[in-house]
Amino acid sequence: MSYNWERPKSKREQFLDNLKEKPKLLHLVLAIIVGLVLVVIIYLYIFQPVEEYLRSLSSLGLMDLLFSWNPEKINYIFTAWQPDGVFREFVITIIDFPFIACYCIALSGLVLLVGRKLHDKFQRVELHMVFIPILAGIFDFTENIFLLIMLGSNQAVLFLFPLITSICALIKFILIYAGIICFLAGVIGIILYHYEILEV
Numbered sequence: 001m002s003y004n005w006e007r008p009k010s011k012r013e014q015f016l017d018n019l020k021e022k023p024k025l026l027h028l029v030l031a032i033i034v035g036l037v038l039v040v041i042i043y044l045y046i047f048q049p050v051e052e053y054l055r056s057l058s059s060l061g062l063m064d065l066l067f068s069w070n071p072e073k074i075n076y077i078f079t080a081w082q083p084d085g086v087f088r089e090f091v092i093t094i095i096d097f098p099f100i101a102c103y104c105i106a107l108s109g110l111v112l113l114v115g116r117k118l119h120d121k122f123q124r125v126e127l128h129m130v131f132i133p134i135l136a137g138i139f140d141f142t143e144n145i146f147l148l149i150m151l152g153s154n155q156a157v158l159f160l161f162p163l164i165t166s167i168c169a170l171i172k173f174i175l176i177y178a179g180i181i182c183f184l185a186g187v188i189g190i191i192l193y194h195y196e197i198l199e200v
Contacts, residue, residue, distance in 0.1 A: 016127045020116055028109055035106030042099050050092050054085050065089070066143070066169040071156030078154055090151040093144050100137045100144075107133035107179045114186030122189050122198075129182040136175035143168035 058080030068074045115126030146165045192198040
């Protein structure tokens with residue numbers, strides 16, 4: 001007498017299996033499209049004009065603020081931007097919260113979309129990568145909290161605040177680029193399956 005016994009799947013494995021079918025394809029595609037459209041609209045019509053305004057004041061923009069690393073640089077930027085520029089950046093940082101949600105949904109959705117087309121270990125790896133943009137969003141959220149404190153006070157407040165903000169920004173961008181690379185790797189995998197370079 002033989003018994004076919006399979007190890008029960010862990011909650012993580014069950015969750016990854018659910019990702020293969022949930023959310024439904026139509027809902028996933030709609031979420032990606034809406035997320036991408038909102039990202040483009042917010043960036044082009046809200047972020048970009050404010051960025052140009054700030055650079056017209058001092059040639060210093062958001063990236064200079066994010067990677068200040070120390071209180072002296074933060075205070076120098078705020079002085080150069082003047083109260084009006086600081087206020088505009090404060091408003092932009094608030095608007096950045098829904099922007100975070102949009103790019104997390106769009107990028108995670110794209111990774112999931114291609115991940116569903118892959119097979120075996122390639123699919124498992126890609127499904128794990130779905131969470132990279134979400135992790136980037138968490139660091140972005142943290143970065144924004146410290147930015148709002150500094151912008152609202154019009155100063156670095158504590159010497160650790162610029163350091164934490166810059167570290168969060170650095171990790172955020174690394175994770176975003178990692179998410180994009182995962183998506184592109186998934187697309188390449190689909191192409192390799194299509195031309196039977198990889199076996200299904």
